[in-house]
Amino acid sequence: MDTSPTFSIGPELAKFVVSSGVLNQSFATVRDLHGEIINQNEHRVRHKVSQQSNCTIIAFSSWPGCGKDYILERDLVSSSTPEEKTESFPLFNFLSTKTNPDFSINKAALEHFASIRDRLPNLKSQIDNSKVLIITGNSLGGSVAILFTLWLLETIDFSITKRPLCITFGSPLVVNNGLQNAILKYPTWSSCFLHVVSDQDPFPRVLIAPHNPPATESASQTNVYKPFGTFLLYSKSGCSCFEDSQTILELLMATYSEGPENQNPNQVLELYEKIVEYLSRKVICMDATRLLQWTTPQRADIINIQLAVIGLMGPPQSLQLQGQNNGLDNLITKIEKQETELAESRRQGFDPSKKLNEVKINMANLEWYKKYSKERGMGYYDSFKSGSTQPDITVVGFKKILTQYWVDMVDEAEKKPQKEGASFRTRWLGAGTNYRRMIEPLDIAEYYKGGGQDYIKSRRPEHYKKLEQWLKEKPLSVPNKLKKQNVASNLTEDSCFWAHVEEARISCQLLSSRESSDTEKELKKLRKFENYVYDLMKYYAVSPEIFLPQSSFMQWWKDYEKIMGTSYSSNLSNLMKDYDKYATGSLEIP
């Protein structure tokens, strides 16, 4: 076991944010926007675009300054609300993923954002792709900045444009857990949000229930509004960054120190002005963090530092009275757990490349199994279906591991937003296709062996469908000489080939036993299958192993010939006279 301490980067990240100067830069634009003379007839959301040498800054502010109650009065709007009532929801449809079809946004924030809808194209045209972009705003203006950034993210091509940064000062929470989950699934997206919150500002806390701090126990469980992105929490004793959303909810409540003078949005703005200025001066000074005596760092001690930094812990003397401080102790334990879990899950993450070589070994085993079966004269499809030898049983284990890997892989790709998912798919599609062509026949064999019917419609696993669908985005290749010559080492391109064979065999059975009520229908199916095989051969897209003496396909051909009679002639029957030439690529196909 690794017993080394896991460090908390919160204070260091906060220091980096402050020393980089982005807070000063963005706040200056917010202040300028507020300083502008206000025209009474103006929109309730105003904006300002400031072009600077190294970046573009877009700031939003709400007018008239909306108080706490205004935000509280308006609850969530769900994405399933009928469209005519929420004109702006179509703008966020891209945020619904398969696992997350429904989500909600705070109504006040959404109404404000909806009011700038007509200005969106113009705003977007002012973004200079060669410069980095900061989107900012205070209070409800911050909420508009968040929604604007989300709207923008969908349209950005990250391969040519750098990620924007959304910096809010005292924005209320905006989304419910549905939308939070959707955004957290896109790690690069949530990395674009930085929320600055003062310990004296009531607005970011207004939508957290219950409204009477400190409520460290229940706050996170019952609350419908959820944070996302990174929060920079400020108090007189310093600032630190937090990313775990539970921790943020707990700390927002635990750090609140109410002051009557801060109920007015304009006063809150002044508050942030002072904070930004103060932090920027202090960043070149030694920090005053003092703590208990300890010689080697423990995880809990490091959490203590973070809390001390944001003013939750006093100097050592007061900590001696820890007995009276149970709430705080609980909080430390909780945060320690949450932060460790978040960091662990990030580190371990889903790293497909890590397991890839392991997966390749399993594929090598299958290749070997295929070769073994070929030597038995029946092909691995039929060998597996018969299940009569030891290798047929051993291979089940390899198949299981491979299937688990690719089910996870496809699931992961599905969870990602369209763009990130796409690049993910191109990287892994080759190996995925190989897997599908190799393994799906085994699933088909299992299914028909158990007496199943109509695999493609009723039983085919989702992940095969997805893998095939992604491949379809690419064009098919015309066979060249090399492909023909090496057809023996290739897998059948249509991984459902054997399901078609099984269906054709069922049709033959029905016809020969005269069970079928509709002979014409079965014959039509069979002719269709015939053409299908002919096309596969023409493109050299089917493995010559289907012609092995004991293969199901050859069984079908025998049955079919019997039904059709010896005089029957078709494209396929002509080819079947010389099928042994196919394996060497020398079969001439008209």
Place this chain on the structure above:
Amino acid sequence: MASLKVGENREINTDLIQKAYSLAVKAHNKSSQKSYILEKTGGSSYVIFSFPGYWSENDWYDGEPFGETKINLDLFPSLRSIGIDEHAKVNKVFLQRFVDKISRNQDFRKEAKNEKKQIVFTGHSTGGSVSTLATIWFLEKYWRSDASATSPLCLTFGCPLTGNHIFSHALRREQWAPYFIHFVMRYDIVPRILLAPISSIKHEFQPILQFLNPKSTRASTNTPPEASNFYTNVMKNASSMASHAACSLMGNTNLLLETMTNFTTLSPYKPFGTFVFCTGNRKLVILSNPDAILQLLSYSFQLDNEAECLDVAQRSLQQHFSYGNELKDCFNKLDALLLESLEKLPLSADSTTASSDITTINAALKDLGLSIRARLCLCAAGELEKRKIGNKNSIDLKKADIAMKYLEDYKLSCGRQGLGCYDAFKIQKSTEDFEANVKRLELAGIWDEIIEMLKRYDLPDAFEGEKKWIDLGTKYRRLVEPLDIANFYRHLKNDVTGPYTEKGRPNRYKCTQRWLEHAQRMPAGSCGESCFWADVEELRIKNSSKEGFAPFKDKVLQLEEQAKKWINDKVLDKDVLMENSTFMVWWKKQPETHKLASCIKDIEGFKITSV
């Protein structure tokens, strides 16, 4: 004769240090045209080269915001990461000055070459950067090739940072870092200047340099009014750089850090060698961990409180010239603390029950103004170093050599059956071939992981210089790469991706090839013997087309020459020449006239029964 302990088994005579400093300062004042001074004292065991500093803005920044440029690999072939082939960066003007004034200077070259005593290179301020480059040049040129030579020593005083993280990485890999000792006063601003981009100090830089220039006739000894702004801007940038580095040291997982990086410009420079920090009250703190040094450069430079800003700003300029007195005082009553095992650093300064060792450390850290958070950063730097060693140990445990043993046996058994292992593997007929394929994939897993770690610089810097690993990598490459190539052409991957050597070659082979080439000082690309089969396959495909032999004659000749050389050098296996190998089957198809004159026939072991 007192000496300063700067590391395990490394001590430096304090008289030498003081002498070097006085010569470094003397070099500034020398009015002659010479770009360096060579001091030989009879009876001493060393000679000293000292280099003057330069004092205009253009002597610091050129081009990039931080004035950096790619290193000149002709002069400094070692200054890169080997496997993934990233070149070090270095300050452009310092490099230019070294190239123009020193490395092209015939006198200097001659004097350095013929010197039998230990050479000490020294410099104060930017002179220190030039002496650094001179030392590396000497190491590359003479030390690397001559095992009997005396190692050089580089002593700098108040020297600016000179190279980036790869520069530092490469010096540690070559085991050269111990030859560099940098003395830094706690508040001396010069070693920190390059942490700030020129744009942030543009207004103040010229007057500050004017003040620092020992040659200029100063109107007064008063520091210029720009001092406060200059200090504040440099300190802010140092803090930004250090906090960013600290996040990485602590194993950051928050992607905001990455997003933020686009919104600020971070200095590429990184310390290397051993730093001796002078606390200002006759204590010395010595450390060699580059990550920790960077944190210390920032944290020890901070203000205690805002009120002392002007005072510290003035000191940050004055201390640049106080090395002489400070070192003299320090050496009188040697109070030096060697900071090792950083991960065990005491974090609390208020400890009362601590042992005397800890009390000493606490006192020294307090003198450098290190808060708990600063200590945590140093601690994290120590942990990172420990983690890198842990990573290396975990690779050692994977026993790559055992899996390789199986493949060696496989190769022998193939030979006994009359088919080289390349061809046997390509045909994949027997169970052994299959088992070999599984072993190949297992090994690929181990080596891919190593390469991933190299890319992230997650292994100790010395890793790519370790003979054991270079040998293992070479053995692995020669044994297993042919199997990868066989697999590649068996599955016709060339059809999809193009030739193996261009598109299909895994990094694990490219890296290990570069390791060997670097270790043996051979030109890049000269150890391509493990790709031989891919060359054969490609030529075979081209050659079988209708165009016939003529257009490929040069290529065929080249391939034959290489085969002969590599087989004679015993780096390519003789199974190439087996009767039914892909190579021989192809060769036999070449025109009779060509075959008669071919050099292949001269290879020992060549025999042909039927043509």
